[in-house]
Amino acid sequence: MANPQLPTQVSPPEFALSPALPHQIGGAEVWAFPVLPGDDGPLLGPGADEASELLGTDLLAALEAARATGRTGEVTTVPVAGLPSADDVSVVLLVGVGEASVTDFRRAGAALARATKDRVSVVTSVAAIAPEDGLGAFVVGAMLGSFAFHWRSTGPRERPVARIVLADVTDDGADDELARAIALGGAGWRSRALATVPANLKTPAWLAEQAVEVGEAAGLEVRVWDTDQLAEEGFGGILAVGGASAHGPRLIRMDYTPRGATKKVPTVVLVGKGITFDTGGLDIKPSEGMLTMKRDMSGGGAVIAAMAALRDVDCPVRVIGLVPAAENAVSGTAMRPGDVITHFGGRTSEVNNTDAEGRLVLADAMAYAVSELAPTVLVDVATLTGAMKVSLGQWTGGYFANHEGLAVQVESAAAASGENVWRMPLVEDYEERVASKIADGDNAAGGAGAITAALFLQHFAGDVPWAHVDFASAAESPADRHEWTAGPSGFGPRLLLAWLGSEDPLAGIA
Structure with a gap:
């Protein structure tokens, strides 16, 4: 009897670093920004103000309408399709990072990955506000939150987002942290x-x-x-x-x-x-x-x-x-x-x-x-x-x-x-x-x-x-x-x- 043949499996997302803000990068299907809890309501992270102005959409108001709190892994979706000024972007995701610990960023990465399945690319400034080791944790979470396995005759039911660009990252050690995170996430x-x-x-x-x-x-x-x-x-x-x-x-x-x-x-x-x-x-x-x-x-x-x-x-x-x-x-x-x-x-x-x-x-x-x-x-x-x-x-x-x-x-x-x-x-x-x-x-x-x-x-x-x-x-x-x-x-x-x-x-x- 012939041995069964495992179908071709999906791959984790690819990652890249950029010092630019999301709206300056272009070509992304999704923009994602971090959300922190605040005493007077949630706070948005780097690039959100510029995105709001460019899109003509009040992202803070969208958070309030959704009753978002900024808790870890909470994702608020803001559709923006049909706006020519937004380049290729069709949706903005506002991702809660809670108390902004390393664990919070790992979980935020996983939440972002789940929210962007079957997308081509996402540009995000979430990792820009990460603490030491937080960028790597975000990447590990995004990789493992993307995991899928299938043995269907018609192919996988869904695929991980193909590419994640970490925006507004200027740390000199970020390249090494990213490489290590990809190794850790890949092993998992x-x-x-x-x-x-x-x-x-x-x-x-x-x-x-x-x-x-x-x-x-x-x-x-x-x-x-x-x-x-x-x-x-x-x-x-x-x-x-x-x-x-x-x-x-x-x-x-x-x-x-x-x-x-x-x-x-x-x-x-x-x-x-x-x-x-x-x-x-x-x-x-x-x-x-x-x-x-x-x-x-x-x-x-x-x-x-x-x-x-x-x-x-x-x-x-x-x-x-x-x-x-x-x-x-x-x-x-x-x-x-x-x-x-x-x-x-x-x-x-x-x-x-x-x-x-x-x-x-x-x-x-x-x-x-x-x-x-x-x-x-x-x-x-x-x-x-x-x-x-x-x-x-x-x-x-x-x-x-x-x-x-x-x-x-x-x-x-x-x-x-x-x-x-x-x-x-x-x-x-x-x-x-x-x-x-x-x-x-x-x-x-x-x-x-x-x-x-x-x-x-x-x-x-x-x-x-x-x-x-x-x-x-x-x-x-x-x-x-x-x-x-x-x-x-x-x-x-x-x-x-x-x-x-x-x-x-x-x-x-x-």
């Missing part, structure tokens, strides 16, 4: 796209092919283990989880080395869960529990996307990304409850729940990293436990860390990126729950599920500073909300890149 887009591809195309081999393609384009070294190579080297967890599927498992390795690096440059290892579809195995999920399981490789997608953008954010340390990829299926060769598997390096796990498969593949990759790669820091990212969503709800991921300096770095990256995480405890008293009577560990401790999953993984981190990010809580957006679009969220690469692209990612750690 790629991660979201990988998570959205259906599993009838997205097999472990397909995911590995995507990693090879984007890795080579980014100047990375990429290696892929197939089933036979995994067996030869003893990756028992990956083989057990993928053993029931007609699509054999893979282990993906991507290596980034900064320019001019010496042997003294430390190594960070990222591990991302790559379960391309999760039925639950013989402990099968109910049908509604499988509806979103094409995105159970979101941790792996985040690692692939982050690895491809490391050079764009000038990451100063060596980084190795590992993605254990498998399909957790049901067949006569499926792992069974009660089976004992041997991980890379020899530690054994009793499988008392085949739907607790993510930790089994992560364990193999983590053990390989500690044994073979001499990491200074080890971080794994995964959609691991439903318990995390019970703990933290829809929009915040959880993380665990065995090193305070690393915890500080994760917190800082979360604040900078807009991908929020909350630290969870590694409760030593629960260790007895992950013990097995016949093996080294039990994969299904039950109770305090997110914590016991982290405790299970901690055994494979050795004495390396380690963080475990479980974002099952934030992996799926039920509706469009700020920069998130309905469907798989693609969570993770912005968090990783904000950390690894900082001046000293290992400050306080090594």
